[in-house]
Amino acid sequence: MAEALLQLSDVHAAYGEVEVLRGLDLEVGEGEVVVLLGANGAGKTTTLRAICGMVGTRGSVRLAGQELVGRPTEWVIRQGIAHVPQGRGVFGSLSVEENLRVGAWNRRDTAGIQADIERWYGVFPRLAERRTQLAGGMSGGEQQMLAVARGLMGRPRLLLLDEPSLGLAQIITRELFRQLEQINREESVSMLIVEQNAELALSFAGRGYVLESGSIVLGGTADEVRGNEDMRRAYLGY
Amino acid sequence: MKTRVVLEGSRAHRLWQGAGLALAVLVALALPLLSSDFRIGQFSLVIAYAVAVLGLNLVTGFTGQVSLGHGAFFGLGAYTTAILVTDHGWAWAATVPVAALLGLALGFVVGIPALRLHGLYLAVITLAVGVAFPVVVSQPVGLALGTGGVAGKTVQVSWDKPAWFGLDVSDRGWTFIVMAAIAGVLFWLATGLVRSRMGRAMVALRDNGTAAAIAGIWPAEVKTVAFAISALYGAVGGCLYLLTTPIVSPATVGFTITLLFITAMVLGGAATVSGAWIGGIAMVFLPYYTAEWAGQIPVLRELTDQPGLFANVIYGLILIVFIYFVPAGLVPLLTRLRTRFLVIVPPEAAAGPTPSGSDTTPGAPDGGLAGPSPAIGGPVTAAGDHDLSHDPGPPARAMAPPRGSSQEERT
Ligand SMILES: Nc1ncnc2c1ncn2[C@@H]1O[C@H](COP(=O)(O)OP(=O)(O)O)[C@@H](O)[C@H]1O
Ligand SMILES: [Mg+2]
Numbered sequence: 001m002a003e004a005l006l007q008l009s010d011v012h013a014a015y016g017e018v019e020v021l022r023g024l025d026l027e028v029g030e031g032e033v034v035v036l037l038g039a040n041g042a043g044k045t046t047t048l049r050a051i052c053g054m055v056g057t058r059g060s061v062r063l064a065g066q067e068l069v070g071r072p073t074e075w076v077i078r079q080g081i082a083h084v085p086q087g088r089g090v091f092g093s094l095s096v097e098e099n100l101r102v103g104a105w106n107r108r109d110t111a112g113i114q115a116d117i118e119r120w121y122g123v124f125p126r127l128a129e130r131r132t133q134l135a136g137g138m139s140g141g142e143q144q145m146l147a148v149a150r151g152l153m154g155r156p157r158l159l160l161l162d163e164p165s166l167g168l169a170q171i172i173t174r175e176l177f178r179q180l181e182q183i184n185r186e187e188s189v190s191m192l193i194v195e196q197n198a199e200l201a202l203s204f205a206g207r208g209y210v211l212e213s214g215s216i217v218l219g220g221t222a223d224e225v226r227g228n229e230d231m232r233r234a235y236l237g238y
Numbered sequence: 239m240k241t242r243v244v245l246e247g248s249r250a251h252r253l254w255q256g257a258g259l260a261l262a263v264l265v266a267l268a269l270p271l272l273s274s275d276f277r278i279g280q281f282s283l284v285i286a287y288a289v290a291v292l293g294l295n296l297v298t299g300f301t302g303q304v305s306l307g308h309g310a311f312f313g314l315g316a317y318t319t320a321i322l323v324t325d326h327g328w329a330w331a332a333t334v335p336v337a338a339l340l341g342l343a344l345g346f347v348v349g350i351p352a353l354r355l356h357g358l359y360l361a362v363i364t365l366a367v368g369v370a371f372p373v374v375v376s377q378p379v380g381l382a383l384g385t386g387g388v389a390g391k392t393v394q395v396s397w398d399k400p401a402w403f404g405l406d407v408s409d410r411g412w413t414f415i416v417m418a419a420i421a422g423v424l425f426w427l428a429t430g431l432v433r434s435r436m437g438r439a440m441v442a443l444r445d446n447g448t449a450a451a452i453a454g455i456w457p458a459e460v461k462t463v464a465f466a467i468s469a470l471y472g473a474v475g476g477c478l479y480l481l482t483t484p485i486v487s488p489a490t491v492g493f494t495i496t497l498l499f500i501t502a503m504v505l506g507g508a509a510t511v512s513g514a515w516i517g518g519i520a521m522v523f524l525p526y527y528t529a530e531w532a533g534q535i536p537v538l539r540e541l542t543d544q545p546g547l548f549a550n551v552i553y554g555l556i557l558i559v560f561i562y563f564v565p566a567g568l569v570p571l572l573t574r575l576r577t578r579f580l581v582i583v584p585p586e587a588a589a590g591p592t593p594s595g596s597d598t599t600p601g602a603p604d605g606g607l608a609g610p611s612p613a614i615g616g617p618v619t620a621a622g623d624h625d626l627s628h629d630p631g632p633p634a635r636a637m638a639p640p641r642g643s644s645q646e647e648r649t
Contacts, residue, residue: 077454089449
């Protein structure tokens, strides 16, 4: 079997002395959408950080066969990964449009960049209305949209999303996921999504993992994950 | 008063811009016509300082990197010019590119610690450079290079007004006009820089270093480029300084001037290009007038026979009051005042709620005062974001692999 696009094997990650990931195995196939579930503090955010070289990591993280562990974040990003961090982190004193341009930092195709900016304005009309406004002055939901759009401006092969729905109104969350689905379908961008809204995420993802105390306790197709008794009680509430 | 709304890039906007430029040229030509040589000398000094302050602003105001060694870059430029002119008979103009390149190189080297260090640690390193410079020039190694040691290096650069220049200005006035033209070009380039791709990356790095790396920005590249360009401006400021003052000594380029650059930057407005002008004006005229005022206050005159000492106290008080009431600096304040009668809106945003139209576009709402600590800088940074510099990150962090293509954007 060919290796998956993203392959984590026996990943350990620690903040100083505190080990947070303890031998994590996970994979995301080419064009696949995978959801990562788990309680608060389970290590979901840390998993995404480990992929991007943002935390001291041991083990192996491979993107299309290439080892990422030990590489600086900006190098990893250049291999075709976009990371939309939890809590967004937009550039508050840049305008909306400038934020999007920073997202396209690694690209040289001026026309393509402009086209993508217009595309995201189409997807998130709120951003278009505020294109010259400083990002720091926008609402949480608007900043979240901007963070997602900025991540996608880099035209990644793999998109890492950390709780994209956090702070978004239901209707906007649904629109966001609809867009993600379309991007995945049309451009076969692979996605690893950390999401609190397990039901929504599982309806969109092909597969899911459940993380507990730094290792995977359950993994399988979306239906398998949804069908698991413990899982249902813990995350789906029925 | 009626507020005018002008579309960016429109004819009206270009007219306003043209008017602003014409006004600047007019001022630059009128000052030497109307002023005494003494005043012209002061205005020339404003130019030299403004260029240096602009350099500091690029690295600290825009990029958020603490630099307490700016006096060293200024000194490097001044000494390079002084030595080449006095000992080797170079023309002043020929020394400028050399000083600029040396500044660029030293800035690049000083920028390297910035790759690993932040906040206080970076401050200490740059401080060391700033403090070491005046010491080095007074040591034997400096003497061997021709620095003139503690006494300083004298230099005579005097230009005669060329015959073709029609205006009736003095030779000093002519020098001022040439300096103003050079500064005009440098400010124009800096404006282009902060609006370029590199400029956006600089602000992004200051706002949120983690998010910048996540966007694929190489902090190493942006920081070293920012330090190098900052130092280049500092060095050229030093070259210009020698057109106003016939000597440079270790005392001129000590830590005091670094502090003055920093206060000047804050007064004008960190992360604004034009704020450097206000900074330069403050550096020259504030101490001058506080000294004068101190001499006139009767109580002070009776208290001590050295009222000049109180000049520093008044100077400090003005700074404190100023920082308290106008923390973002003067330029953002002036821009806000201007929007009462002239608002410039980008074309697509004509319907948008908040017109930005300022020459401080990438400036932080807080005037970049939060700059030096990028992780704290952004008001939107959520608790989930950590400054990675404190994490035991991967060891390869500071080593940027060789780049295939040059990433800098020329302006
Ligand atoms: N920067 C950090 N420094 C130290 N400990 C951290 C840091 N970030 C997270 N942790 C700890 O690591 C564990 C996992 O955190 P995280 O990956 O954010 O969980 P999740 O995203 O699943 O809620 C938690 O116990 C948290 O306290
Ligand atoms: Mg998390």
